[in-house]
Amino acid sequence: MIRIAHISDTHITSESAYKGYAYDLIVSEINRGNFDFVIHTGDVTNQGLREEYERAAYELKKIQKPLVVIPGNHDVRNVGYELFQKFIGPLNGVFEFENGVVIWVDSTIPDLSDGRVGGYKFKWLKAKLEEYSKREFKIIAAHHHIVPLPDTGRERNVLFNAGDVLDLMLRHEVSLYTCGHKHVPNVYRVEDMVVDNAGCTSCRKTRKGDVNSYNIITLHDDGRIEVTIKRVTGERAKKEREPVRPKIFVPKEKRLFRIVQLSESNVSDRVYFRRKVLENAIRTINERIKPDLVIHCGDIVDMGIERYYEKAYEFYEKIKAQKLVVPGHNDITYLGYDLFREYFGDPNILEIGRFTFIPVISAQYETPIGVVGRIGQRIIAKHLEEYRETFTVVVMHHNIVPIPRSRERGFLEDAGDVLRMLTREKANLVLTGHGGNSFGIKVENTPIVNASSVSWELHRNPYGNTFNLIDIYRDLMVVFEVQATWGSGRLLGMWKIKEPFNP
Ligand SMILES: [Fe+2]
Ligand SMILES: [Fe+2]
Structure with missing residues (x-):
């Protein structure tokens, strides 16, 4: 000792x-x-x-x-x-x-x-x-x-x-x-x-x-x-x-839920927007992956203008699965605050069977820095408490853990308090989408998964444009990253699911 x-x-x-x-x-x-x-x-x-x-x-x-x-x-x-x-x-x-x-x-x-x-x-x-x-x-x-x-x-x-x-x-x-x-x-x-x-x-x-x-x-x-x-x-x-070893798990029973997590589509007519890659990704999602829910973690458009929202809507309308879209800071530039609601609606709590999705608005006008705020934190904590018996997924744009290959500047003003709240209230999963790179780590008992950009050329992911595929089993959650052009996957993380979620 x-x-x-x-x-x-x-x-x-x-x-x-x-x-x-x-x-x-x-x-x-x-x-x-x-x-x-x-x-x-x-x-x-x-x-x-x-x-x-x-x-x-x-x-x-x-x-x-x-x-x-x-x-x-x-x-x-x-x-x-x-x-x-x-x-x-x-x-x-x-x-x-x-x-x-x-x-x-x-x-x-x-x-x-x-x-x-x-x-x-x-x-x-x-x-x-x-x-x-x-x-x-x-x-x-x-x-x-x-x-x-x-x-x-x-x-x-x-x-x-x-x-x-x-x-x-x-x-x-x-x-x-x-x-x-x-x-x-x-x-x-x-x-x-x-x-x-x-x-x-x-x-x-x-x-x-x-x-x-x-x-x-x-x-x-x-x-x-x-x-x-x-x-x-x-x-x-x-x-x-206590160290967990070995780290290889085998799921019991069949899959309960499948999530596709996308971020930073940045739909626009700028050269950095890769239309074909997004089309490919959507085809892969529809034809091969067939998820129960598609979550877009912010920056669906590059700028908050009508023309871009119209385009983004056209793309995402093609997705057959149910969708949950939260705004990022790009989405609410210019008239984006209103356009987002017009095209994608106000993000609301989504209950699907024993799963609850809690969207968080963290974007602010004209700055990449996000905030949840003390009132926001209390509201989310209350929701997590209320839905404790279900599998709770908190969805937002800004990352709360640092992302490799990106310069950390404290992208969420109150990241420290938000992280404590989410881990204390034992959110079962947190999904974020800022930083242009994929990353998944567990803090305390809460896995936190960041999505890379699905169709924007300016990203930081050596694997290229990707999206995440999250499969949830009774006792286990597996996260893959899927290459948006080729459809090939690699493991991003695998975590055991503990109480109280037990369908
Ligand atoms: Fe110091
Ligand atoms: Fe000091």
Whole structure:
């Protein structure tokens, strides 16, 4: 068993101003506890100044355990990354222990609060993950968060290439991603990986009137990982993860439901719109796939003008199956808000047998950034509660988890709170369609599937224009991505279905 103390965001200032009460309390607790080592995920200092680093070096020496320290955005202010290396240590590195490894990455960008794991560093990280692939516990530590966090206000300061980093970690079976930055303690399970955010160990900028805290990570010999959020008030919150192996499932009984999920048709007369590809896709859907429901996750037209809506309507009229269309930000440009309703109707809750589809309007005028809002979140939560006995599918345009190959900018303002609400209320499936690439991951018990563009040339999918095919069985859900031109498929994800859905 390995026990790690995870501290973060100490924001140490120069001697006169620094109030180290919480810090001293937590450090003495750590020194008394049986920890194997300590990880500090950045913002050691407040402004990256020399006197702060001098003070920080003194404060960090109080920790009587092996210590891994990662730079945060505050540490690299005022070219503080030079001082970090002088007073604290290397910006990137590897810490080996018994049956595991911590690979730490400097995710900062000088003078910005946002994060990045740039090209060369990304390659370095990949090489390290390959080098240490045999280790039982692979831990990646960085400053910036990887999935949206609740209770942080507007979703921002994310890792620009969060989607790529997340994808890389899942492919290499990373056991734990550990970070800080937003001053909110939180633990998520993303697929088989634990995402552990530390709160703020010793500065006053906590959220929602919270107190200072640190996280306790326990790596058990049988592969279990336990994370406990320990507040200075003594309050504890515990989360546990057990690895699922093997990951090959076989469905019991026959298929219950088949969904086709499309997005970003962007019907228009622009050269980027591939009419033939869309026609092909619709033919494949009608003749070969024969779904129970077709869902279009936004941007059915490229611009909200009548001519484009007329065309889009003509295409989608040809689909024989029942349809559910939610608007994206392109759909509501110009007169699109009204045209969308005229041609496709107001998206409403759809009940089909034991399945409930809950459309969410997240698009805003003239911006690719979406929002659900606090009232919207409450309404969706109520619907999820109301339809708990059925299989609930939440449908919206904006992605709530980062998408590989796209630059993450926080496409849903309140992604952190929305993600918490959807996972807390145990939505059975969430379908999104922004970012131009397909991606499917499970956060807590909720699979989240993003559709790529079906017929727009400007996409980010190496597989080309695609749509998703989702088959639901009693105990299992399988998601394929179907190439829109060739009709060939590849597996995007496969997840077990747990209670309470049980038809
Ligand atoms: Fe911070
Ligand atoms: Fe930070």
